[in-house]
Amino acid sequence: MNQMTNPAATSVAVKDLRLAYGSLTILDDLSLDIGEGEFIVLLGPSGCGKSTLLNCIAGLLDITDGQIWIKGRNVTWEEPKDRGIGMVFQSYALYPQMTVRGNLAFGLKNAGLPRGEIDKRIARAAEILQIQPLLDRKPAALSGGQRQRVAIGRALVRDVDVFLFDEPLSNLDAKLRSELRVEIKRLHQQLRNTMIYVTHDQIEALTLADRIAVMRGGIIQQLADPKTIYNKPANLFVAGFIGSPAMTFLKGQIGERDGVRTFEAGGSTIALDQYRGEVPARGTAVILGVRPEHVAAGHVAAGHGAAGHGAAGHGAAGHGATGAGGAAAKVEIDEPMGSDSLLWLRFAGQALSARAPAEHGFKAGDAVSLGFDISKASLFDTETEQRL
């Protein structure tokens, strides 16, 4: 959005796209430039218009207004087959009466390719996706993972510029999902095609994407690389949507102590001198968003300034953490998650979560002191919900 891509290097450009069903507008004035060979993930909650946008790019939906450009060509009114796109669907959408080979060949036959060329392309795709032994089976005789491989193959054989994926892994179990995720990433590194990938799984988004477009209600909330999305979410929605366990939000206002701006809530103060961004004037109502891994809980008994030590010697949180000014927090719930634990705390009358090592030694009801890594936290305007 804020970053203008060089048109020559643009693979897919969506300009002022509007899509409405009658009076119901799903996408309004949406623009998106996607670079050559880029892996873009469209991420958002159910019903936010991700599939709709993808279908518009594919040409499967007639758009109400705006333009779609692919490879420098205005394809707004072209048929899907002429756009140089291949598509992979959540439900695989393999033709049930055809063998795997038939499925792969279908698009090529429609394009009128000669027999020899078809065989060559199928052989190559089958090798890349390792589905050679399956070529003569019907889709019904394949597992979910195999079916999705074939579906990817169907896009692969057509030698397209742009791959469109609509939640390709959502129907698979967790193990297969992570396997195929890696495979898609490998495929992208190998082919260097432009890929647009729809998902509502943030792990997929964070692991695969060059850039993520977080959508809500048909509007792109933020378009940025995964690091930026994670560390500098543009607004409250993005902040809350990305990250698991989720970011917690503290309501408060800006104060000042010893010439340093602070965040004040319920009598507790947190120094904001480390904050990477603009801290507004004193008295402004703000929301402070911190991720659990950037909050460190320490034993109170160790006295003041001990926040960085003890149980809080965990990850980046201990590093550069700012003392919470002796503010007391209380452990409410401890959620062990295997490698570490999620502590639900009550801080300044509000719920706050913190990550702690598995052997943290806290019990529900314990008082803890807190350390915040403010350099990784986000301040949001209470009114506009935008990041400051």
Added chain:
Amino acid sequence: MADPVAAGRAEPRGTRPRRALSRRNVMLYGVLIVVALYYLLPLYVMVVTSLKGMPEIRLGNIFSPPMEITFEPWVKAWSEACTGLNCDGLSRGFWNSVRITVPSVVLSIAIASVNGYALANWRFRGSEVFFAILIFGAFIPYQVMLYPIVIMLREIGLYGTLSGLVLVHTIFGMPILTLLFRNYFASVPEELFKAARVDGAGFWGIYFKIMLPMSLPIFVVAIILQVTGIWNDFLFGVVYTKPDTYPMTVQLNNIVNSVQGVKEYNVNMAATIITGLVPLVIYFISGKLFVRGIAAGAVKG
């Protein structure tokens, strides 16, 4: 449980022993047998009567098997019985019915399946309205349209011809068949259709290469509905055709209800059985497919 590996283990094997004469079974089979008899008895009477000579029938014992089996009535019903001036039996009506049914079934199903496909998958502008009007057509009583159609057929010169009746059957089959096909095609996953479009298949390509091969069950249902419906039709046949082109049902009626001469019950019975044979055969050979098609509301991709 037909697992050969499991067979080696010390588990109880074979079907669970059941008491054949449990109360439940006696009730169940009792009712089934009574119902079956109730339906089979008339058929039995028809078959035995059709195999008797007239003197034997006059004895009046309709349930007794024929003392002397004769196929004379069957031959007469098929090739000699008179209706009006024609004395070539039911055979004329049979061939008329074939010439009516086959093109009507083929035409109506061909058109309705494409209709249903277009309505389900290619929502064009006004498709909802089109569909609503079509379905509304199914609710208009036939009687209202009988005479206007006579006039229309006369105007285009098809009144009294087989082609005219074929046209009428094709049109009247359209609402219900379109509904049937539309609902079936609508249950085919939309993504399959999208995938085919991305793969470059057009309207007809998707219809013939993707949809048709997936839709055998619904075609069987449609064929059975149409064959039996059109074969058994009497009203349209009697209104839109002439004695020369009467379908079998109309001719059967004329044979059975003829007022001249003595009532030849054996010939009437034989004629009735011959007429009913076609739908019966269709049901027998396609029964299983029919049930599958009816149950195939939701096909998996």
